[in-house]
Amino acid sequence: MKSKILYLFVFMSAFSCRKESALEYEIAKVNTDVKIERFEKLFAKVTEEDFPNLKKEYPFMFSEKYLDSFWLAKKTDTLQIQLFDEVDKTFSNFDDTENEIELLFNHLKYYFLEFNPPRIITTTNDVDYRNRVIVTDTIAIIALDSYLGSEHEFYVYSNIQKFIRRNLSKEHIVVDLANEYAKKYIYHPNRKRLLDEMIYFGKLLYFKDVMLPFKTEAERIGYTQSELDWAITNENYIWRFFVSRELLFSTDSKLPRRFINPAPFSKFYLESIDSDSPGRLGQYIGWQIVRAYMDQNDVTLKDLLIKSTDDIFNNSKFKPRK
Template sequence: MKKIILLIGIVLIITSCKRDNALQQSIAKINTDIAVERFDRLFAEATSEDLPKLKQAYPFMFSEKYSDSFWLAKKADTLQIQLFNEVDKTFSVFNDIETEIESLFNHLKYYFQEFNPPRIITVTNDVRYRNKVIVTDTITVIALDNYLGSEHEFYSSIHKYIRANLTKEQIVVNLAGEYAKKYIYQQPKKTLLDEMIYFGKQLYFKDAVIPFKTDAERIGYSPKQLNWAIANESYIWRYFVERELLFSTDSKLPGRFINPAPFTKFYLEEIDADSPGQLGQYIGWQIVRAYMKQNDVSLKDMLIKSTEDIFNNTKFKPRK
């Protein structure tokens, strides 16, 4: 009997792998081709004679309330020169990241036929890490000075849990996250479960559109942090259920379980220090994954399902 069960399992795995390979081959045939516009370089290298043409080509990058002398003084500023030099050193070659962005766009076009690839423009923004990526229908702006590496000297005053993801590997992950926000529709979040499902949708969206990234990269964990979440999944779920937190509207809960943080606040001395932040997002991700596995629903349709619909139609069982 055990041999039969094992054989069935192997057949299912092989079938699933073949199906996944066929899907990725279909997506690859879309063959999106982009040309990244390195505005950061164009601005750093512009002379007073070049500036009018640059402003004409990129009017949205120059506020009209500032004169040419302001922009010329800015590009000549010592700190700006240092910033450009560090960006240019880290991103002297952009081919690998460009390939990842093209793959992301292939997947977006496959799942959302109305999607049209925007212009991709790279800039620096004085390490405003809360605005690393800006996405519109026609233009996507990537601030490269936010991706110089977690140990870069520019980030010494930034909390360790934030700078851990200020790496070039996170560029396409952040892009996917911004597109997820555009395609997700959900009623205003009231309960902890609302928050969990919303971010679970974001993370499942990343599963679909950047399958070449690891689970750890998609959620912004280190491999060690992801392993901790997997190992303690059952405990985390039990904690939420036993304390009746899922349907609570306590405004403090997102800060404890959803928002980026150095650790999750269970208020239990023995585990808080070891836990990664955002474990509410992680559990929401597993709920949405279970929902998609158990229901015949497209990615596009799932993104607009209500919290109640997803939760009530999911038999979620955490890993033990």
């Protein structure tokens, strides 16, 4: 009997792998053919005579409240030159990142036929890591000076916290890009309760599951592998904590700061656990609820993204890992 069960498990796993491989093969045929426009290189080399042409080609990169003289002076600023040099060293070869972006866009086009690949423009923005990716319907702007590596001196000497720095690397560019597209496609207007926030971010993370199968789970959520392992090991405890303290349906405005927003750790207010836990554990549990919902229901990705919190939660049959 055990051998039959094992055989069935192996067969189902192999079938699932073949099915996923066939799907990825179909998605690869979409071929969005991404082209990267390296604006920061053009800006670094532009002369006073050529500047009007650059401005004409990239008008959205130059705020009208500043005169041309401001931009030309900025180009020769010592800090700006250092930024150009560091970006040029880190991104002298952009092929791997370009390939990942194309894979993302292939998935977006496969699942959303109305998606039109935007112009992808790289730049620098004085290490404004909070705005490192900006996406519109026609343009995606990526600030490369926010992806120089977690231990880069720009970030260490600026006292950027370690939990933020660890995702300031080139490997995270496509994750941030997918994150911005997830926000555009998700409809989740009511976010008053902790559970609303959990399901919203669960949708966002599930979107990245679908769009970024070539990235690890840890990369998709922005954890280290050890942090993800901690969340998996303690999943049952986290869930029991939320349920026993009746936090799921609470509208307490402090809860997102404790369990949803970026932070070095989650705030259970228990000395034995807080220091070991990663931040955003509410997002992690929301992710598992949405995954359970998709496993239990015949629902398309598009349909999932507009489902309400209560619909997803009540029909997920979620049970934490023990």
